[in-house]
Amino acid sequence: MNAGFEEKSAWVQFGALVLVLGSYFLAATKMYSAGVNDIRAYVPVFSISVVLLVVTLIAGNIVAIATSKSDQADERDRMIAWRSEYLSSWVMGLGIIGAITAMVFKINTVLIAHGLLASLLLSTLLCMGLRILFYRRGV
Amino acid sequence: MGKTKLPIDNSIRSLRAQHGEMTQQVLADAIGVTRQTVIAIEARKYSPSLEVAFRIARVFDEPLESVFQYTG
Numbered sequence: 471m472n473a474g475f476e477e478k479s480a481w482v483q484f485g486a487l488v489l490v491l492g493s494y495f496l497a498a499t500k501m502y503s504a505g506v507n508d509i510r511a512y513v514p515v516f517s518i519s520v521v522l523l524v525v526t527l528i529a530g531n532i533v534a535i536a537t538s539k540s541d542q543a544d545e546r547d548r549m550i551a552w553r554s555e556y557l558s559s560w561v562m563g564l565g566i567i568g569a570i571t572a573m574v575f576k577i578n579t580v581l582i583a584h585g586l587l588a589s590l591l592l593s594t595l596l597c598m599g600l601r602i603l604f605y606r607r608g609v
Numbered sequence: 610m611g612k613t614k615l616p617i618d619n620s621i622r623s624l625r626a627q628h629g630e631m632t633q634q635v636l637a638d639a640i641g642v643t644r645q646t647v648i649a650i651e652a653r654k655y656s657p658s659l660e661v662a663f664r665i666a667r668v669f670d671e672p673l674e675s676v677f678q679y680t681g
Contacts, residue, residue: 541637
């Protein structure tokens with residue numbers, strides 16, 4: 471893979487988020503389907519997921535550093551980061567508007583919290599996906 | 610993974626060859642970017658900033674228009 475650290479790091483973040491938070495959402499969906507409506511019941515599972523995510527990101531980035539030349543981010547890296555963040559930020563905004571709307575209609579807290587979390591996850595996935603695309607196809 | 614090439618063409622590859630087969634890494638170090646960025650510029654997947662363009666021209670001791678050509 472003819473990629474620098476920044477691109478490898480984007481792959482690591484994308485993979486770790488899909489794997490760990492994807493698993494969390496599967497578990498949370500099962501819990502909600504089983505009738506768990508107390509948000510506090512999700513905290514232990516979520517906490518474990520966050521720890522797993524951090525460990526996976528650290529391990530992945532160590533591998534990315536070890537297999538990359540120690541280059542500093544340059545103007546192309548900064549442009550790609552800025553453009554991908556700009557193009558993905560609307561997903562998070564949509565999630566926040568959705569959460570506020572859900573609060574107005576007094577929708578279950580579990581759904582609001584997970585809706586917000588999902589928008590954060592999707593926004594970050596879109597950001598990393600765009601970053602990878604820009605590195606591969608050009609910007 | 611293909612993409613329509615950006616409208617600014619360049620002669621960096623041939624200039625590197627003319628300068629003793631200068632490697633992409635040597636050029637990257639000389640102009641303060643990563644080797645991946647030099648690869649992207651050569652492949653017309655990234656148009657560098659004016660500052661980096663001038664730095665590239667200075668490395669090869671050529672005027673800017675000899676290194677970069679607008680084809681749009």
